[in-house]
Amino acid sequence: MTTNRKFTLAKRPDGEPKPDDFKLVEETLPELQDGQFLVRNHYISLDPAQRGWMDDRPSYMPPIPLGDAVRASAMGRVQASKNPDFPEGQWVMGLGAIEEYSVGQSGGFTFPVDVSVAPSPTNFLSVLGAVGMTAYFGLLDDGKPQEGETVLVSGAAGAVGSLVGQIAKIKGCRTVGIAGGADKCARLVSDYGYDAAIDYRGKDVAALEAAVREAAPNGVDIIFENVGGNILDAGLNNLNEKARIIICGLISEYNSKEPVGARNIWQLIVKQATMKGFLVRDYPPRFAEGAAAMGQWVAEGKIKFDEDIDVGIENAYDAFMKLFSGSNQGKMILDVSPAD
Amino acid sequence: MTTNRKFTLAKRPDGEPKPDDFKLVEETLPELQDGQFLVRNHYISLDPAQRGWMDDRPSYMPPIPLGDAVRASAMGRVQASKNPDFPEGQWVMGLGAIEEYSVGQSGGFTFPVDVSVAPSPTNFLSVLGAVGMTAYFGLLDDGKPQEGETVLVSGAAGAVGSLVGQIAKIKGCRTVGIAGGADKCARLVSDYGYDAAIDYRGKDVAALEAAVREAAPNGVDIIFENVGGNILDAGLNNLNEKARIIICGLISEYNSKEPVGARNIWQLIVKQATMKGFLVRDYPPRFAEGAAAMGQWVAEGKIKFDEDIDVGIENAYDAFMKLFSGSNQGKMILDVSPAD
Structure with a gap:
């Protein structure tokens, strides 16, 4: 028994x-x-x-x-x-x-x-499970990062976000991470290779928007969104044309009774941008491919988790x-x- | 002079x-x-x-x-x-x-x-200008309507929306139009061939959501959005998987100082849906193609404007x-x- x-x-x-x-x-x-x-x-x-x-x-x-x-x-x-x-x-x-x-x-x-x-x-x-596969397929399949583009990641020190930033770097992108607190922001740069880190704490949406603009002077081509709310809105106001926004998570919303959503979707029209929800659920048939790539990058020391x-x-x-x-x-x- | x-x-x-x-x-x-x-x-x-x-x-x-x-x-x-x-x-x-x-x-x-x-x-x-080309390329290029799918159109009696509904019918879709007032809703069905019409007036977001559910019992595959606000949110809560949302306009927002945006973007994740902003600006090189198609449908009596x-x-x-x-x-x- x-x-x-x-x-x-x-x-x-x-x-x-x-x-x-x-x-x-x-x-x-x-x-x-x-x-x-x-x-x-x-x-x-x-x-x-x-x-x-x-x-x-x-x-x-x-x-x-x-x-x-x-x-x-x-x-x-x-x-x-x-x-x-x-x-x-x-x-x-x-x-x-x-x-x-x-x-x-x-x-x-x-x-x-x-x-x-x-x-x-x-x-x-x-790194080899759903979290790693979410970062891998979410960024590569839906984001289609091109060398020289700028990728903005929220929840950038989190399980998914930390991997997204590193995969984007491998693909030759400039990476900007958003996280909460000075310690995490330091880790974004030192551990996960982000080119710039933004501490969202104490910033309203206008301050966040300005911080993104400063960290992404050429505009944002891809947003990998894990958080939502003000952070997503700040990103939306910094898009380049034909930008891709991957909605992977909205953790700032999950405990709220009144969703904030995305207030600046007007920018989707202005920039002819695409916002797509990502679920890893349909990807298990491709996990072998993703895990092989991630495993190799880990072995080569290119990915830290x-x-x-x-x-x-x-x-x-x-x-x-x-x-x-x-x-x-x-x-x-x-x-x-x-x-x- | x-x-x-x-x-x-x-x-x-x-x-x-x-x-x-x-x-x-x-x-x-x-x-x-x-x-x-x-x-x-x-x-x-x-x-x-x-x-x-x-x-x-x-x-x-x-x-x-x-x-x-x-x-x-x-x-x-x-x-x-x-x-x-x-x-x-x-x-x-x-x-x-x-x-x-x-x-x-x-x-x-x-x-x-x-x-x-x-x-x-x-x-x-x-019909042969930017309005017609917006309906034509917005629906067909970004919406990719398939026979038997359900297309939800807001601002459905408007210049763009009335055309979108008719093009979607030509493509074999079920069409649901949202407009303001009984007269316009009657015209949606009698003039523009919509399968169902929803009068948004006097309905809060929950009532709108229920009305969409009733009019689209198999769920919504494509939203062609001209209005935004509660109307968009009601649509988002009725999506089918892999739904496509074309953000063509957000007229309910244009005069407001505080944008509402899309509060239910959580549904983009749940349904792995795509929301894309549409601008006709890049399409002039294809206007000849679009105008030829629209002109033919007008001549055949398939499109009323x-x-x-x-x-x-x-x-x-x-x-x-x-x-x-x-x-x-x-x-x-x-x-x-x-x-x-």
């Missing part, structure tokens, strides 16, 4: 998630049926997108049902198995939940991973909220197997 | 243009120099875009200088000429101004037009403001040559 602990959604957050929106629930797992396998989860990916799944509104996935463990990408090892395709000891990953154990079966979202190809299994939740790994499922709430305060240092991951 | 009357910009409108933002100025035109020709303007195009040119903010054209006649597309005939390429009697059109006479020269924005190919010279300011022609330059302000009250019935044109 295995005791599982899971981080469940107790009620739908009203704005910013509160601790009592969630409940850590203990349960005894039933015996495995034929075809099933038991996964001991090790690493859970914490992502801004999860906030959207907690709401009861139209999205690209159904809302997380109340009482269910919070949906998450997870990585673990098969601990017991009645499925020959998933033998004991096999590392697996997939769309699971914030819980210590999960029961899987063939045809589900869980698939085997050869972790020997990467320095750490956690890399499959960061950071992982911020908190420990213990009892810390799930605090770890998740770091995404919104911006206090995480790299890809936010929760290790739910500290004793193993 | 020719006396010219011109409708000049006296000061920059603060929000909605007021009569005293403009001044009708009389001037005596100087003698023609070699290479110049005198155009007797007949028809002046009145367009929402002119409102944007009155502001002193970054746009795709410089602001209209204070004291200058308001920039406009114009159509007239050469009345006197010292340029063999523009003989007396030749019809010409181009980017001119709201004035009774203009002086042109080679290499300017004015070019000759063979008016015999259309029922009326005014058609070159409507309306022109709302007011008379006399002294009525320029009232005619222009009809665009914002929505009281015009078709393409707004000012005839500045009533006596000729």
Whole structure:
């Protein structure tokens, strides 16, 4: 008999998630049926997108049902198995939940991973996983960066943004990153090679707009947007003609009851610009291509990435909220197997 | 000696243009120099875009200088000429101004037009002009309508919108038009072949959203946006995956000091949708192609278009403001040559 602990959604957050929106629930797992396998989860990916799944509104996935463990990408090892395709000891990953154990079966979202190809299994939740593939395909497919162009990235010190800046540099672009606080801005330049960094803190939209203009004197050809609100508006007022705006995330909006959106879409007409929403969901068939490229750049020292790994499922709430305060240092991951 | 009357910009409108933002100025035109020709303007195009040119903010054209006649597309005939390429009697059109006479020269924005190919010279300011080409290339190039898709058009009874709906029908789409008032909505169906009409008046954003959902039960694949604000937000919440949104105009915003923009751009991510600003400015090299297609559809009775022609330059302000009250019935044109 295995005791599982899971981080469940107790009620739908009203704005910013509160601790009592969630409940850590203990349960005894039933015996495995034929075809099933038991996964001991090790690493859970914490992502801004999860906030959207907690709401009861139209999205690209159904809302997380109340009482269910919070949906998450997870990585673990098969601990017991009645499925020959998933033998004991096999590392697996997939769309699971914030819980210590999960029961899987063939045809589900869980698939085997050869972790020997990467320095750490956690890399499959960061640079080689959805985060890395979002940066890679979002920038290259939708942004189509050309040498000499200027790329503006918000959330630039974040898991996706830090990679976007480095890929844009590899492609010969000038990169301007926006982040919160002097420390992060210093890291943008020293760690992620940004040509210029803008600290959004204490700046209203006019000041942000002026800061972007100064950091991007030739205008902005590509915006890779992770934040939204004033930051997006400031970027929109600095576009070059035929600019491409990739809306990857709008983290400033996820906890707000009244969305701000993009007030300066008039500039889309003026500059004949394109704004496109990006979801990595359709890209798994091309993950091999993206992971190969990212893996090579990592091996060559051209891409640096950071992982911020908190420990213990009892810390799930605090770890998740770091995404919104911006206090995480790299890809936010929760290790739910500290004793193993 | 020719006396010219011109409708000049006296000061920059603060929000909605007021009569005293403009001044009708009389001037005596100087003698023609070699290479110049005198155009007797007949028809002046009145367009929402002119409102944007009155502001002193970054746009795709410089602001209209204070004291200058308001920039406009114009159509007239050469009345006197010292340029063999523009003989007396030749019809010409181009980017001119709201004035009774203009002086042109080679290499300017004015070019000759063979008016015999259309029922009326005014058609070159409507179905065969920038308005028609905006509908044609905006919908077909950026919207890429496929048979069976649903196209949502705002400002659907307007000069551009009425054409967009009919082109979309020709391409086999379901068309839903949004307009203000029962009369216009009736015309959407009876005159422009829309499958469904939505009267935006008296509806808040939730009611608009519900109305779009009812009129587009299979979701919206293309939005052709001329209005913005609540109407755009209602459309955004009804998108299908990979939807295309063409931002052609945002007339609800042009007189507002605080832009609303698009609050529901979150849906761009959810639906992996694309929002693109459209300007017809780059399309003149393809106007022959577009005008040939539109001309053929008009001749075949597949496209109906309306022109709302007011008379006399002294009525320029009232005619222009009809665009914002929505009281015009078709393409707004000012005839500045009533006596000729």
